Amino acid sequence: MMKKSIEIDEEIFQDAVKFCSTMFNLPPLASKIYSYLIFDFEKVGITFDEFVDVFAASKSSVSTNIKLLLNAQLIIDVNKIDERKRYFYTNSEYKKIRFEKIVQKMQDELDLIENLRKFRKMKKVDDKDFEDKMEVYKSLLKKNIVNIQESLNKL
Template sequence: MQEISKEKCKLVEELGLNVEEKHNLPPLAGRIYAFMILSNVEGHTFEDIIEITCASKSSVSTNLNLLVQLKFIEYFTKTGDRKRYFRITKNYLRITLEEYHREIDKELTLVKKVNKFNEENNPEKFKKNKNLGIIFQEYLIAQKENLELTIKKMIEFKETLDQ
């Protein structure tokens, strides 16, 4: 196992905190995921991850199982080797973008309902604040369309790699 640079350690912590907060994960799961994003190795053993994180076997096991269950990471085996190797799920970026898309879609649905409700039930308020609600609705629509385009590009890119 090679030594990890201070720069990489710092970025693992920063990225790990972001992943932890955004996906409501335990701190160790965030750090494991961040480390794997930044890794230049295709797959790490359980023992590698224990050494990298300096965490207990049970903590690493629990957090790896959580990340596998949530489809953040996956494991594979090598012929003739009984060990499992963990890596980022092949489609992790697409999965993340699809998650954002669902969140924006929910928010857009709510904003449309609020705008419609205010238009019908609070006409003075709607008239006064209409532009703000419409501006926000347009922003969400643009975000949703941008995500859809990006996901489509990722799928097309993946298809070219698979050929």
């Protein structure tokens, strides 16, 4: 058995696995790999072989799940100059990427609401209560977009 590069707290690890599985819609092994990397506080990097060993998983399963995490931009990999091994880390830019995607979705929703509003007007649908509620909703979206963008600028 290989020596682990990092120390984890089993209970926090299990909570993280559950959270990542739900939050990022990840399969179990990908959630475990990402959660394990969260404990790499010193950024030593975790090797492919360590994942295979720690999770007693096949190389193909680990490989598939690492590719999924790389494609989702949740993790990054680095080749150290003096070694052939790849080291994996959480992507420190991911929080920013994630919230930029959220802002884009809210902006897309605002555009859709506006197009629907124009279409309703064209069809001469008059529903003051609906219009008022949509304005409140649009205002909520706009405030959240501004709030998130201001926070992103600080990251």
